Amino acid sequence: xxxxxxxxxxxxxxxxxxxxxxxxxxxxxxxxxxxxxxxxxxxxxxxxxxxxxxxxxxxxxxxxxxxxxxxxxxxxxxxxxxxxxxxxxxxxxxxxxxxxxxxxxxxxxxxx
Amino acid sequence: xxxxxxxxxxxxxxxxxxxxxxxxxxxxxxxxxxxxxxxxxxxxxxxxxxxxxxxxxxxxxxxxxxxxxxxxxxxxxxxxxxxxxxxxxxxxxxxxxxxxxxxxxxxxxxxxxxxx
Numbered sequence: 001x002x003x004x005x006x007x008x009x010x011x012x013x014x015x016x017x018x019x020x021x022x023x024x025x026x027x028x029x030x031x032x033x034x035x036x037x038x039x040x041x042x043x044x045x046x047x048x049x050x051x052x053x054x055x056x057x058x059x060x061x062x063x064x065x066x067x068x069x070x071x072x073x074x075x076x077x078x079x080x081x082x083x084x085x086x087x088x089x090x091x092x093x094x095x096x097x098x099x100x101x102x103x104x105x106x107x108x109x110x111x112x
Numbered sequence: 113x114x115x116x117x118x119x120x121x122x123x124x125x126x127x128x129x130x131x132x133x134x135x136x137x138x139x140x141x142x143x144x145x146x147x148x149x150x151x152x153x154x155x156x157x158x159x160x161x162x163x164x165x166x167x168x169x170x171x172x173x174x175x176x177x178x179x180x181x182x183x184x185x186x187x188x189x190x191x192x193x194x195x196x197x198x199x200x201x202x203x204x205x206x207x208x209x210x211x212x213x214x215x216x217x218x219x220x221x222x223x224x225x226x227x228x
Contacts, residue, residue: 034216043118043205043219044156051214088155096213097144097163102155 003027006089006103014111019076023089023103026070030091030101033065035074038086038105047087048074079110114140116208118220126228127198133191133223135206141186142208146217147179150203162189196227 006023013019021035032051036044048063050056050072056063064073072091076083089103115138123131135145144163148156162168162183170176178200180192189208193200203224207217 032214032216036219041203041222041224043116043207043221046216046218049216090217094213096209096211096215097161099146099158099161100217104155 004089004091004101004103007106008104009106010109011106012109012111013079015079015081017079017110019079019083019108019110021074021076021087021089021106021108023072023091024070025072025091025101027093027101028070029093031094032092032098033063033072034090034100035061035063035072036088036090037083038088040085044088079108081110081112084109114208114210114218116142116206116218116220118206118223120223121221122224122226124226124228125196128195131193131196131225133193133204133206133225135189135191135208135220137187137208137210137218140208140210142189143186143211144209145183145189146207146209147181147189147191148205148207150205150222156205159191193225196225198227201225201227 004025035048038044053067060077062075086105086107088105090100092098117136119134147159159174160168160170168181183189205222207219209215209217
């Protein structure tokens with residue numbers, strides 16, 4: 001079993017839809033959880049960063065962490081064509097030098 | 113937000129040459145920098161972790177003599193691909209994290225390396 005599993009894609013939604021992206025993990029040592037957005041031929045851009053169970057909201061984005069179920073989600077409200085990108089979940093244990101473990105990424109396409 | 117600058121964004125060179133890629137944290141001190149490689153339609157593969165003033169820690173299977181990493185200051189790390197060959201062609205991305213356990217990794221925009 002991989003340490004981090006991310007829903008396979010690709011995902012295509014109409015503009016304005018609510019998008020739900022999910023990852024599960026098996027390593028209970030993971031304490032910090034991130035969602036990155038990566039456009040083609042660009043580096044990943046940090047969208048959300050959480051380190052406790054619960055919800056964190058930033059504009060149209062909501063990150064949800066459930067440590068008891070080892071499950072994290074990213075919700076995008078009122079999706080826009082500019083949200084079309086690859087979304088990567090990532091997580092790590094404590095320790096500033098700790099390596100990130102990434103999900104495989106899911107490609108989202110928002111149709112105008 | 114934190115900004116990481118990577119240069120060059122794209123380089124094409126002949127087989128056998130060495131290529132240096134720079135990674136700079138522009139508005140924070142990066143105690144730790146990471147170097148990744150990404151193949152098309154795949155996730156990021158960690159190559160090495162470097163701390164300022166220390167030798168880099170390489171992941172299993174990554175050749176230290178092939179991929180030289182220097183982290184001489186709190187704002188600059190470099191990756192040199194020595195005697196590059198076509199199989200080294202890839203997308204290389206750096207990331208940096210500041211001081212403290214709570215800091216996330218911020219990524220540069222990557223360098224597309226093409227070896228002819």
